[in-house]
Amino acid sequence: MSPTSATESERRRLTASIKQSLRALSIQLSLLNHQVGAQVGLNDVDLDCLDLVARHGPLSPSALAQRAALHPATITGILDRLEKGGWVARERDPSDRRAVLVRVLRDRSAELVRLYGGMNSSMSEICVRYGDAELAAIADFLVRTVEAGQSATDKLAEE
Numbered sequence: 432m433s434p435t436s437a438t439e440s441e442r443r444r445l446t447a448s449i450k451q452s453l454r455a456l457s458i459q460l461s462l463l464n465h466q467v468g469a470q471v472g473l474n475d476v477d478l479d480c481l482d483l484v485a486r487h488g489p490l491s492p493s494a495l496a497q498r499a500a501l502h503p504a505t506i507t508g509i510l511d512r513l514e515k516g517g518w519v520a521r522e523r524d525p526s527d528r529r530a531v532l533v534r535v536l537r538d539r540s541a542e543l544v545r546l547y548g549g550m551n552s553s554m555s556e557i558c559v560r561y562g563d564a565e566l567a568a569i570a571d572f573l574v575r576t577v578e579a580g581q582s583a584t585d586k587l588a589e590e
Contacts, residue, residue: 453576467546472516480509481518481535489534500588
């Protein structure tokens with residue numbers, strides 16, 4: 432090991448600390464999302480599905496069910512609530528008139544941007560403190576962590 436490398440026990444401690452911090456972050460983000468959802472009248476899973484459509488859409492209901500690891504019948508109820516609230520629209524797929532796509536209606540997006548504004552500002556302030564190489568390492572770590580979480584979710588959904 433080089434002089435700047437951590438000992439094996441230090442590395443285990445740091446790894447454990449990262450895992451604990453990720454759990455704490457997960458809980459804190461869940462609480463934030465719950466508060467945002469309460470402000471706009473959405474439950475947690477509805478807000479999650481809205482975010483999935485915003486990030487990956489337009490999506491078919493079955494693709495959304497797969498991404499959310501939820502049963503298609505559950506997605507139908509979620510989409511009914513989101514559509515009734517003016518968050519999404521179900522439209523015919525232009526390439527296959529028999530298929531339906533779900534897309535986010537941007538009219539209400541400003542509401543969510545405002546509610547997440549405090550967290551987004553804090554994240555920008557935190558990122559300013561890191562150099563480019565550090566930000567690249569953090570971004571890589573987070574991408575890999577999301578992929579690991581998606582893989583674990585997919586495996587559990589298959590059981």
